[in-house]
Amino acid sequence: xxxxxxxxxxxxxxxLVVPAGATLDISAGLLVDAASGNVAVAADELxxxxxxxxxxxxxxxxxxxxxxxDGRAGQxxxxxxxxxxxxxxxxxxxTKTGFATxxxxxxxxIATLKYIDDTVGWVLLGTAGVAAxxxxxx
Numbered sequence: 784x785x786x787x788x789x790x791x792x793x794x795x796x797x798x799l800v801v802p803a804g805a806t807l808d809i810s811a812g813l814l815v816d817a818a819s820g821n822v823a824v825a826a827d828e829l830x831x832x833x834x835x836x837x838x839x840x841x842x843x844x845x846x847x848x849x850x851x852x853d854g855r856a857g858q859x860x861x862x863x864x865x866x867x868x869x870x871x872x873x874x875x876x877x878t879k880t881g882f883a884t885x886x887x888x889x890x891x892x893i894a895t896l897k898y899i900d901d902t903v904g905w906v907l908l909g910t911a912g913v914a915a916x917x918x919x920x921x
Contacts, residue, residue, distance in 0.1 A: 841866035851876040854898030864892040878904025886918040
């Protein structure tokens with residue numbers, strides 16, 4: 784595929800092509816190196832990975848202090864408690880704004896977060912749950 788003047792995605796490969804002499808303005812945040820796919824996190828594994836867009840978490844019988852490292856600007860992450868082993872999972876991101884923790888207590892609890900930057904960190908986009916949504920502390 785050829786394109787005059789600007790950047791384009793190459794059909795088939797999905798590569799972003801920026802021809803010589805062209806400019807690419809990403810200040811609006813339209814292009815994001817987004818994580819994709821799902822990763823399962825077993826009971827008693829406390830670090831929530833930032834390498835996938837969706838994390839399926841199983842909790843163990845005891846309370847779990849879940850951690851979330853800083854992500855990439857624009858990254859969206861959904862964490863879902865898929866198997867309730869009896870204990871709660873309390874998520875505390877390294878850098879966050881607008882909340883302190885999210886407590887996952889029942890299978891079906893879901894929270895979606897977006898990473899803004901290294902100052903603001905993770906912000907909460909929304910929660911849902913079958914019995915009730917996860918508890919948010921401020």
